[in-house]
Amino acid sequence: MIPTDELALLESRVQRALCSGDDSALRVLGYGEISLVIGWPRESPRWACKRLPTFASSADADAYTETLDAYLEVLDRRGVRVAPTTVRRTAVPDGRLAVYCVQEVLPSDSLAVEVVARGGRTARDLLGGIVDTALEVVDDHVGLDAQLSNWALMEGQLTYFDVTTPLLRGPDGSERLDTEIFLASLPPVLRAPVRRFVLPGIMERYHRPRSVVLDLSANLIKEDLEGWIGTVLAAVEGRVDPPLSDAEVYSDYRSDARTWGLLQAVRRADRLWQRKVRRRTYPFLLPARIQR
Numbered sequence: 001m002i003p004t005d006e007l008a009l010l011e012s013r014v015q016r017a018l019c020s021g022d023d024s025a026l027r028v029l030g031y032g033e034i035s036l037v038i039g040w041p042r043e044s045p046r047w048a049c050k051r052l053p054t055f056a057s058s059a060d061a062d063a064y065t066e067t068l069d070a071y072l073e074v075l076d077r078r079g080v081r082v083a084p085t086t087v088r089r090t091a092v093p094d095g096r097l098a099v100y101c102v103q104e105v106l107p108s109d110s111l112a113v114e115v116v117a118r119g120g121r122t123a124r125d126l127l128g129g130i131v132d133t134a135l136e137v138v139d140d141h142v143g144l145d146a147q148l149s150n151w152a153l154m155e156g157q158l159t160y161f162d163v164t165t166p167l168l169r170g171p172d173g174s175e176r177l178d179t180e181i182f183l184a185s186l187p188p189v190l191r192a193p194v195r196r197f198v199l200p201g202i203m204e205r206y207h208r209p210r211s212v213v214l215d216l217s218a219n220l221i222k223e224d225l226e227g228w229i230g231t232v233l234a235a236v237e238g239r240v241d242p243p244l245s246d247a248e249v250y251s252d253y254r255s256d257a258r259t260w261g262l263l264q265a266v267r268r269a270d271r272l273w274q275r276k277v278r279r280r281t282y283p284f285l286l287p288a289r290i291q292r
């Protein structure tokens with residue numbers, strides 16, 4: 001596992017990138033809605049370090065870790081293979097805690113996006129495997145984000161790796177995760193409306209098998225793999241009600257792109273405001289531009 005001093009060094013680079021707004025000293029593997037995925041060491045990454053929004057206290061970090069552990073356990077029980085993941089934390093200068101989910105870096109040719117891009121039988125089997133897993137595993141209690149960008153083939157086996165957002169509900173149907181971490185990167189005035197009107201819908205989608213596979217299909221457009229939508233729809237056929245159609249996939253893609261595009265635009269505007277007017281450090285690294 002990544003040594004403690006290396007993680008502290010990585011965090012200091014992140015801090016420097018936040019202050020300067022320049023992330024070129026970091027090897028960014030992915031900008032998520034919640035986490036920033038950094039490859040470490042920069043030159044030849046061994047670890048994928050997924051940095052969450054900072055936590056105020058160690059009690060909050062403990063609660064997060066417990067939820068993640070519970071999620072990993074239930075996925076294991078339901079037969080989903082997950083890339084080994086450990087949670088690490090390191091102090092931030094302002095006294096808060098930076099929490100990282102750390103995994104080994106998977107070779108890029110093992111990532112599902114690349115496997116499908118190579119095509120053939122393996123691509124078809126992989127997509128079929130994701131559909132089977134989503135339809136078998138997802139329910140009111142356990143959610144999955146089954147987009148292609150969250151899977152890999154490890155030793156030939158379908159493996160899920162996007163676990164930083166544990167999609168787990170308690171017996172009363174409420175999210176186990178403190179969903180405030182979704183809101184941390186939004187300007188304060190927007191948090192209440194997003195919490196109330198946007199978030200419940202987003203969370204619900206991950207808990208309905210039909211919308212999870214719809215999202216998988218729609219996301220193929222973003223990955224430039226539209227040609228594979230038919231394969232997913234064929235694998236889903238007869239297993240969801242009402243059936244999925246091409247038209248629904250495209251309209252879902254457009255509405256999803258609008259939602260996330262809007263959130264991204266809001267963050268950019270807030271960053272500009274914080275930096276130029278308030279003269280503060282904006283505490284997140286945003287992607288340069290997301291292709292939709």
Ligand SMILES: Nc1ncnc2c1ncn2[C@@H]1O[C@H](COP(=O)(O)OP(=O)(O)O)[C@@H](O)[C@H]1O
Pocket residue numbers: 029030031032033034035036037048050083103104105106107111149150161162163164
């Ligand atoms: N263990 C890993 N090895 C290699 N690349 C990874 C790994 N984990 C994540 N990535 C890359 O970073 C992207 C985002 O990571 P992910 O875990 O899906 O988080 P999120 O979608 O919440 O940002 C992935 O699609 C993948 O390209």
Ligand SMILES: [Mg+2]
Pocket residue numbers: 032149150162
């Ligand atoms: Mg992901």
